[in-house]
Amino acid sequence: MSHFKRSWPFHLMVLPALVFLVVFNYLPMAGITMAFMDYKPWLGFDGSAWIGLDHFRALFDREDSIQVIWNTLVIAVFKIAFNLIVPFTFAILLNEVRQRFLNRSIQTLVYLPHFLSWVILGGILVNFLSTDGGFVNRILGVVGIGPIFFLGDGDWFRFTVVVSEVWKEFGYSTIVFLAALANINPALYEAAEVDGASRWKQTRHITIPSLIPMAIVVGTLSLGNILNAGFDQIFNLYNSLVYEKGDIIDTFVYRTAIVEGDFGFATAVGLFKSVISMILIIVSYRLAYKLANYRVF
Amino acid sequence: MKARLYKGWMLALVIALVTVVVSACSGNDGNKEEGSASPSATSSASAAESASSESESAYKDKYDPPIEISTVWGVDPALKFKNGETIENNIATKWALDTLGIKINSLWSVTDTNNAFVTKMRLSMSSGQEMPDVVTIGDVQLAQDLIETGMFREVGSLFDQYANDKWKQAMELDPGVWNPYIRNGEKMGIPVLDYAYNHDYLLWIRQDWLDKLNLEGPKTLADLETIMDAFRNQNPDGLAPDKVVPLSIGFKTTMNSWMGDPSWVFGAFGTVPGQWNETPDGSLEWGSVNAGAKQALDTLKQWRDKGYIPAEAALWDENKTAEPAVAGTAGIIPGPYWMSGWPLVDTAKNVPTAVWKPYAIPTGPDGKAGRHGTYFTTAVTLINKDMKKPEALFTYQNYLFDHLADPAIGSEWDLGVFKGYDYDLDASGNPLYLEKIPGGDVNINRYWLVRDGARIPDAQMKSLLALADGKEPETRLEKEVKNNYGTETPAAAKVLLSQPDISFKNKFTGPATATMQSKQDYLKKIELQAFNEIIYGKKGLDEFDKFVASWNSSGGEQMTKEVNEWYATTK
Numbered sequence: 015m016s017h018f019k020r021s022w023p024f025h026l027m028v029l030p031a032l033v034f035l036v037v038f039n040y041l042p043m044a045g046i047t048m049a050f051m052d053y054k055p056w057l058g059f060d061g062s063a064w065i066g067l068d069h070f071r072a073l074f075d076r077e078d079s080i081q082v083i084w085n086t087l088v089i090a091v092f093k094i095a096f097n098l099i100v101p102f103t104f105a106i107l108l109n110e111v112r113q114r115f116l117n118r119s120i121q122t123l124v125y126l127p128h129f130l131s132w133v134i135l136g137g138i139l140v141n142f143l144s145t146d147g148g149f150v151n152r153i154l155g156v157v158g159i160g161p162i163f164f165l166g167d168g169d170w171f172r173f174t175v176v177v178s179e180v181w182k183e184f185g186y187s188t189i190v191f192l193a194a195l196a197n198i199n200p201a202l203y204e205a206a207e208v209d210g211a212s213r214w215k216q217t218r219h220i221t222i223p224s225l226i227p228m229a230i231v232v233g234t235l236s237l238g239n240i241l242n243a244g245f246d247q248i249f250n251l252y253n254s255l256v257y258e259k260g261d262i263i264d265t266f267v268y269r270t271a272i273v274e275g276d277f278g279f280a281t282a283v284g285l286f287k288s289v290i291s292m293i294l295i296i297v298s299y300r301l302a303y304k305l306a307n308y309r310v311f
Numbered sequence: 312m313k314a315r316l317y318k319g320w321m322l323a324l325v326i327a328l329v330t331v332v333v334s335a336c337s338g339n340d341g342n343k344e345e346g347s348a349s350p351s352a353t354s355s356a357s358a359a360e361s362a363s364s365e366s367e368s369a370y371k372d373k374y375d376p377p378i379e380i381s382t383v384w385g386v387d388p389a390l391k392f393k394n395g396e397t398i399e400n401n402i403a404t405k406w407a408l409d410t411l412g413i414k415i416n417s418l419w420s421v422t423d424t425n426n427a428f429v430t431k432m433r434l435s436m437s438s439g440q441e442m443p444d445v446v447t448i449g450d451v452q453l454a455q456d457l458i459e460t461g462m463f464r465e466v467g468s469l470f471d472q473y474a475n476d477k478w479k480q481a482m483e484l485d486p487g488v489w490n491p492y493i494r495n496g497e498k499m500g501i502p503v504l505d506y507a508y509n510h511d512y513l514l515w516i517r518q519d520w521l522d523k524l525n526l527e528g529p530k531t532l533a534d535l536e537t538i539m540d541a542f543r544n545q546n547p548d549g550l551a552p553d554k555v556v557p558l559s560i561g562f563k564t565t566m567n568s569w570m571g572d573p574s575w576v577f578g579a580f581g582t583v584p585g586q587w588n589e590t591p592d593g594s595l596e597w598g599s600v601n602a603g604a605k606q607a608l609d610t611l612k613q614w615r616d617k618g619y620i621p622a623e624a625a626l627w628d629e630n631k632t633a634e635p636a637v638a639g640t641a642g643i644i645p646g647p648y649w650m651s652g653w654p655l656v657d658t659a660k661n662v663p664t665a666v667w668k669p670y671a672i673p674t675g676p677d678g679k680a681g682r683h684g685t686y687f688t689t690a691v692t693l694i695n696k697d698m699k700k701p702e703a704l705f706t707y708q709n710y711l712f713d714h715l716a717d718p719a720i721g722s723e724w725d726l727g728v729f730k731g732y733d734y735d736l737d738a739s740g741n742p743l744y745l746e747k748i749p750g751g752d753v754n755i756n757r758y759w760l761v762r763d764g765a766r767i768p769d770a771q772m773k774s775l776l777a778l779a780d781g782k783e784p785e786t787r788l789e790k791e792v793k794n795n796y797g798t799e800t801p802a803a804a805k806v807l808l809s810q811p812d813i814s815f816k817n818k819f820t821g822p823a824t825a826t827m828q829s830k831q832d833y834l835k836k837i838e839l840q841a842f843n844e845i846i847y848g849k850k851g852l853d854e855f856d857k858f859v860a861s862w863n864s865s866g867g868e869q870m871t872k873e874v875n876e877w878y879a880t881t882k
Contacts, residue, residue, distance in 0.1 A: 055437030056460040076833055077865055146553060146622050165626060166847070253563055254839035255625045255847060261836070270832045 049282035062278075069282030078261070086262040089243040092176045094236045100184045102229055105191035106221055110213070121192070124185030136250025139178060140165065165251055168259030175260070179247060187232070194228040195221065230305060234298040241287045263287065370473050370702040372710075374412035378700050380707075381444045382760060383435075384420035385428025391753045393732070402729045403758035411710060413703055415760060418443050429453050436460060444698040447503055447762050449690040451491070455822050457693060458492065458499045464696035467498030473705035478712040481767040488688045490881050491820040502688035503761060507768040508648065511814050512575050512682040513806050515636070515650055516643050518668040523547035528670040532579050532610065535643075535673050539619040542642035548662070550640060557619045559641035561627025566599070566842065567683055570646040571632025573620075575672050577607040578681025578813065584842075585835075586683060586817035587874060595818050595878050597871060599838050600862055605855040606675075608845045615846055625843045639665050648775075648807050651797030669803035671810050684814030687768040692761055704760070711765035718787050725787050729755055744794060775804035821881075824873035830866030837861060 018025075044059075049069055051062040073079055104124070111117045127135075142149050143164040151161045164174045202220050211219070245264035252260045263283060271280035384398045392401065399417040407413045418441060421427045429450045435442070442462050448454040457463060467489075474482075481504055482488065492500035516528060521538070524547055529535040539557035546555050560573045567574045567585035577584050580603030587595045598604070614620050621627055621635075633654045635641035639662030644650070651667065658665040674680040694701050718724045726742045727734025733755045735748040745752050756763050774788040779801035784793040792800065823831070841858035844850040 054456075054459070055433065056456065056462075058437070058439075072829055075829075078833060078836065140626060144623060163623075166623065253626050254836070254843045257836055257840045266832075269836075276828070 053278040101187035132246040171256040385423035500691035503690040579675030583815040587819035648803035651799035684816035
């Protein structure tokens with residue numbers, strides 16, 4: 015109790031944030047009930063009929079639902095993997111650029127695409143990757159590789175989606191690793207130099223091991239996105255030629271639920287995704303705790 | 312470790328508590344809604360009473376003392392006002408009060424960007440706010456949902472009783488306009504009529520290219536192929552074959568759209584894809600599974616292989632098909648009759664010698680031709696079941712149908728409606744229009760209670776045809792189309808009406824059936840996928856038969872049955 019007397023101003027300070035959290039994060043959770051209802055906005059929560067698990071059944075009844083979930087997983091896994099490897103490598107390379115101005119300029123340049131929206135980038139990519147006269151295919155033509163229909167061929171579509179996403183986001187993710195690099199104790203490098211370690215040996219034995227915990231954290235957190243393959247990107251790039259390999263859960267929900275106004279179904283799919291993500295986060299959090307001694311709570 | 316476990320339990324407890332509080336709150340909300348619902352129910356009962364007590368001669372040409380009609384507005388962001396007016400209070404609301412004794416009472420208005428009107432309407436519907444007496448809805452789904460709420464009344468009997476002959480005749484041009492709004496045999500909304508043929512297709516062809524090549528316009532698909540080949544391989548403007556788009560079409564999301572789609576190629580084989588067509592035996596059939604579609608796909612595949620259509624047509628949407636047409640690298644683009652005004656008017660800026668001319672839809676090997684047709688309606692007017700004097704809406708609309716829809720020469724609104732707004736007079740009494748009006752013109756047609764006031768579907772076409780025959784514009788409608796539309800539009804209208812019988816209308820306009828709700832998206836998906844894979848040569852033509860089989864077994868057959876059950880109720 016005396017403890018509380020001393021700390022009540024802090025509790026007071028945290029109160030607004032707590033109220034915000036409750037009002038905007040916990041109250042809306044009641045809406046989850048929509049997933050089990052034939053929800054009609056004008057009837058509200060009281061009037062809409064309960065239909066149990068029908069929405070979930072509908073999700074798995076569709077002939078293409080396995081395909082759609084598989085597409086989502088494949089695209090998301092590749093994105094998560096490359097969004098980890100590329101920034102990790104890039105941060106180490108950038109760290110070796112000793113000229114401050116050059117270092118900073120590169121950092122800013124690779125960071126910029128993060129701020130472009132996929133609506134704009136989608137339009138640019140369609141022209142850029144076009145088979146008649148697109149920039150990429152003209153370059154490939156010079157070296158004798160026949161035009162590739164990047165956005166019209168299923169496998170190339172996945173490739174394009176992953177590469178363009180990584181290109182757009184790796185600069186942003188690099189920042190985290192650069193911050194971790196700045197935290198490495200310079201004394202380690204000094205000691206290594208005294209011992210006669212080469213640049214490569216310093217990287218291998220000091221830089222990379224120091225970055226691994228951060229990589230595990232980033233990887234763990236991104237596992238929650240395993241069912242998010244990036245709606246706005248896919249939606250702006252996909253077409254009927256690549257449905258087989260490119261249609262993901264979110265685009266499918268957009269077409270069936272949002273366009274048709276079936277909020278109950280949209281909620282059910284959202285809930286399904288959240289449950290899977292939560293399980294994955296819990297599992298990976300346990301792993302991160304074990305492997306890297308990383309703890310949030 | 313133990314302390315941490317304890318904290319964890321506390322956290323769980325807190326979350327559980329919060330959840331309880333939350334659900335309790337939402338329960339209260341529900342009760343409140345129920346509580347507020349009852350007074351409105353009683354008021355509707357009293358409204359019914361008062362209506363019955365004065366049922367004799369309820370309809371008046373002018374109400375004295377004035378009565379109120381409440382409404383809500385989605386204001387087009389491009390709509391201009393002058394003299395400090397607003398949508399709530401302007402020359403048209405003043406006119407209604409002075410001439411008809413009707414006061415327009417605006418509950419709310421919203422600038423209609425990003426579908427704001429539909430969103431606001433949906434929100435007020437789901438939060439139980441007061442519904443307006445009269446509202447016009449363009450969004451099909453929202454209209455169906457609003458009817459479903461039961462807050463709006465049956466209107467068929469009112470229409471029969473109060474609408475004047477001119478309005479009734481306009482409505483009878485196509486009795487099918489009522490179909491989407493019929494529930495259990497009752498008409499639940501008044502369709503808002505629009506000008507006909509707005510989306511019916513014809514072909515726009517570069518006449519200057521045809522002339523230089525000494526070619527006639529196409530009568531058949533075979534003629535069309537000759538023309539496309541010449542456009543590509545002996546281009547009159549000297550463009551390299553791979554720079555020309557002989558026929559600019561795209562089908563990113565559908566084969567049946569409002570500009571630049573290939574539906575008329577299917578039409579040449581007796582079907583229109585992506586909609587419900589009436590078969591000779593009177594039942595409805597999904598056009599994409601008709602056997603004719605197979606031949607159309609074969610044709611499109613050959614055209615793609617020969618480079619007649621864009622290599623990436625599967626990625627092109629409507630506006631993308633207009634790009635090469637405007638840039639001057641396309642030879643043919645299919646689309647509606649008004650394209651001369653937009654976007655084709657801009658081609659001359661890039662290629663000064665370019666001339667676009669309208670041509671009729673070519674026929675297939677069996678002499679068939681087809682295109683998708685247009686309904687005469689774009690929106691629906693709903694009447695609140697609590698509205699005390701619903702006949703007042705008819706007082707308003709009857710006046711507009713008499714005076715505005717197709718005014719006779721020399722009548723009240725022949726020169727224009729409101730002086731200083733849509734027209735003005737110079738010193739010697741001659742009419743002035745558009746930017747010549749002091750202070751600029753405003754589109755007063757968007758000020759009316761019902762969007763665009765009153766339109767008779769065939770009126771505009773009739774005026775265009777009169778102009779196409781070389782008549783000088785005399786009536787107001789004729790002057791309007793002469794002044795405001797592209798130069799080739801009258802000729803296009805004539806071409807359009809030279810094939811009056813080839814339009815396939817989508818005959819299913821009812822609310823989505825049960826199977827449609829659960830299966831429609833999947834069926835559309837496998838359809839587009841199969842069609843594109845055939846056109847792109849990834850699968851053989853036999854894929855079409857497989858597609859039809861799996862379409863039927865995956866719910867298509869059931870959906871067709873439901874659609875035909877609905878269709879039987881409309882006859």
